[in-house]
Amino acid sequence: xxxxxxxxxxxxxxxxxxxxxxxxxIRRLARKYAGDDGLDNKLLGLLKDAPTEESPIRGAAITSIxxxxxxxxxxxxxxxxxxxxxxxxxxxxxxxxxxQFINERKKEYALISAGLSPSKSMxxxxxxxxxxxxxxxxxxNKLNRPLLTLDLSAVISSxxxxxxxxxxxxxxxAKGFDCVLMLDELDAIAKRRDDSxxxxxxxxxxTVLLQEIDDWPESGVLxxxxxxxxxxxxxxxxxxDNVIEFVGPDINDISLVLKEYLGKQNLDDDKRLCLxxxxxxxxxxxxxxxxxxxxxxxxLANLDLNDVFVxxxxxQCAELPKKSRKTIATKLISGGYTQRxxxxxxxxxxxxxxxxxxx
Numbered sequence: 001x002x003x004x005x006x007x008x009x010x011x012x013x014x015x016x017x018x019x020x021x022x023x024x025x026i027r028r029l030a031r032k033y034a035g036d037d038g039l040d041n042k043l044l045g046l047l048k049d050a051p052t053e054e055s056p057i058r059g060a061a062i063t064s065i066x067x068x069x070x071x072x073x074x075x076x077x078x079x080x081x082x083x084x085x086x087x088x089x090x091x092x093x094x095x096x097x098x099x100q101f102i103n104e105r106k107k108e109y110a111l112i113s114a115g116l117s118p119s120k121s122m123x124x125x126x127x128x129x130x131x132x133x134x135x136x137x138x139x140x141n142k143l144n145r146p147l148l149t150l151d152l153s154a155v156i157s158s159x160x161x162x163x164x165x166x167x168x169x170x171x172x173x174a175k176g177f178d179c180v181l182m183l184d185e186l187d188a189i190a191k192r193r194d195d196s197x198x199x200x201x202x203x204x205x206x207t208v209l210l211q212e213i214d215d216w217p218e219s220g221v222l223x224x225x226x227x228x229x230x231x232x233x234x235x236x237x238x239x240x241d242n243v244i245e246f247v248g249p250d251i252n253d254i255s256l257v258l259k260e261y262l263g264k265q266n267l268d269d270d271k272r273l274c275l276x277x278x279x280x281x282x283x284x285x286x287x288x289x290x291x292x293x294x295x296x297x298x299x300l301a302n303l304d305l306n307d308v309f310v311x312x313x314x315x316q317c318a319e320l321p322k323k324s325r326k327t328i329a330t331k332l333i334s335g336g337y338t339q340r341x342x343x344x345x346x347x348x349x350x351x352x353x354x355x356x357x358x359x
Contacts, residue, residue, distance in 0.1 A: 028218075066169040069162070073154035075170050076181075079147040081140050086263075088134050089256050089284070090246070097244045098135060102142045105221065119241040121213065121222040123186070125229040126246030129283030132225040133184060135246070140180040143221065148174055149182045156188070161201070163189070164208040171212040175220055183224040187231040206233050213239040248283050251276050257284060261291040270337060271309050274345055277331045278316050310345070317346045329353050 066075045090098070104111060104118035111118050124132040140147035148170075155166045167189065174181040183189070193203045213236075216222050224240065226232060237243060249257055254276040258267070279287050290312075298308040317325050325346045330353065332342040343350045 122242040123240040129285030130246040186224040
């Protein structure tokens with residue numbers, strides 16, 4: 001009798017024409033019948049042999065991107081998977097979680113054979129510039145899937161109920177083919193429903209979003225990011241398989257970032273060490289922007305890169321309070337700098353540096 005119900009459900013899904021729903025149901029059956037007279041292997045064989053969404057389908061997907069009914073603006077931004085200009089650097093905890101997510105997606109059939117499901121969703125939170133959006137592009141590239149990013153400027157409508165309809169259209173569209181959907185700035189559409197300052201329409205929007213996330217297919221990849229985790233409705237957190245906190249770089253991370261962002265251009269070790277101390281507390285994006293600006297300056301003015309960075313270091317130190325400059329000077333000396341060199345870069349007198357060291 002149970003087989004009859006499953007056969008009926010499969011037939012119903014087939015008639016709807018929603019490929020992702022059919023694939024998700026086959027995955028569910030494969031897990032349920034793991035080790036049952038080889039039925040799971042037969043079902044997994046169907047999944048492996050299923051045609052994939054290659055470029056013609058992707059091209060068709062671009063032309064059918066959902067739009068807002070009134071403004072006619074695209075509700076998502078579409079990007080084909082592409083190599084990044086540099087190797088992203090995250091701390092070990094974040095990098096380990098991202099690698100685990102990719103590994104699960106690439107070995108999903110091994111998990112299904114064991115009666116398990118690969119992670120299908122991830123919520124990233126942290127301050128701006130720590131690599132949340134970059135992680136979405138990295139995941140899309142690793143999985144060779146296009147990246148769709150929710151366009152809030154088009155999705156949020158002044159018409160009653162229109163925003164919720166737009167959200168449904170976006171998620172239904174993304175469920176239709178193999179892609180990575182990114183809900184950036186999630187707090188704008190998933191605020192706490194106990195916030196008395198929010199109108200009923202936004203509270204209903206959260207309910208719509210939760211229903212759509214619950215209905216997300218196993219074959220899809222759903223990512224979300226927020227700079228303001230405290231604003232999110234508590235129910236949102238439970239809907240995601242993985243929750244990752246992105247943090248800014250520490251001294252060691254900054255040193256790696258500088259090497260990566262400098263590319264083939266050389267910078268003396270002592271200057272890189274000074275920059276690492278100077279940039280402590282900065283975000284990855286701020287550091288990246290500064291390095292690119294200095295590299296451009298060196299090329300356009302035909303200057304030696306090390307000379308440009310020396311002037312940058314001196315300028316940055318001059319803008320710091322005296323206490324911070326003293327701290328950087330003592331750190332530089334502990335890193336192998338001479339008192340004279342530390343004094344030149346930070347503007348702190350050698351007498352003051354010696355007093356700090358004695359203290």
